[in-house]
Amino acid sequence: xxxxxxxxxxxxxxxxxxxxxxxxxxxxxxxxxxxxxxxxxxxxxxxxxxxxxxxxxxxxxxxxxxxxxxxxxxxxxxxxxxxxxxxxxxxxxxxxxxxxxxxxxxxxxxxxxxxxxxxxxxxxxxxxxxxxxxxxxxxxxxxxxxxxxxxxxxxxxxxxxxxxxxxxxxxxxxxxxxxxxxxxxxxxxxxxxxxxxxxxxxxxxxxxxxxxxxxxxxxxxxxxxxxxxxxxxx
Ligand code: PEP
Numbered sequence: 001x002x003x004x005x006x007x008x009x010x011x012x013x014x015x016x017x018x019x020x021x022x023x024x025x026x027x028x029x030x031x032x033x034x035x036x037x038x039x040x041x042x043x044x045x046x047x048x049x050x051x052x053x054x055x056x057x058x059x060x061x062x063x064x065x066x067x068x069x070x071x072x073x074x075x076x077x078x079x080x081x082x083x084x085x086x087x088x089x090x091x092x093x094x095x096x097x098x099x100x101x102x103x104x105x106x107x108x109x110x111x112x113x114x115x116x117x118x119x120x121x122x123x124x125x126x127x128x129x130x131x132x133x134x135x136x137x138x139x140x141x142x143x144x145x146x147x148x149x150x151x152x153x154x155x156x157x158x159x160x161x162x163x164x165x166x167x168x169x170x171x172x173x174x175x176x177x178x179x180x181x182x183x184x185x186x187x188x189x190x191x192x193x194x195x196x197x198x199x200x201x202x203x204x205x206x207x208x209x210x211x212x213x214x215x216x217x218x219x220x221x222x223x224x225x226x227x228x229x230x231x232x233x234x
Pocket of ligand 1: 007154158159160161162194195196197215216217218219
């Protein structure tokens, strides 16, 4: 079983979600399909697909106009929330500390956080990829986790750019993440790969050791693109 998670970012409509959910009902798969959609689409009937949010407030409640708390997300019936997505880190200056606070609140509300880590092009070129990934994992994950979490490795330079690292680079990053998680006592935590996944590379990427699934942006928006990714692996 692999995790196939879609990230719709700020795209789609409630009608489009209904069309996607309808299209997914007849897909024969044992993979776990998750759609992380804009807040306004949470709470819609999603059949066998689990819904998730794409961000959560770092505060529990109160005077934070415009923010959405973990408890509010959980109340919609959503099960997952992405935290630390590269676009949040880039445009909203989210640090590992903020990501960890968000993950903590998600966990207390019973949500499974999908915690994203990954290096920028600048960090890659400076030879810091492994250090950034390891500190991202160590600093973004709350201590004493005793619930499910998911980690996503998303090389930031490759997201939405149609670029992908080599298989060897993905394997190296995922081995480091798996080893780091084991050192933290978080055995068996699923680690997803994300950045420019599409039907033509999904199976190959998911055959790399320690890749437990994929986080898909652009190619998760349309059933014709997303379904072949889901069915590309058993
Ligand atoms: C993402 O936004 O998490 C992502 C992986 O995007 P894309 O697949 O479009 O690169």
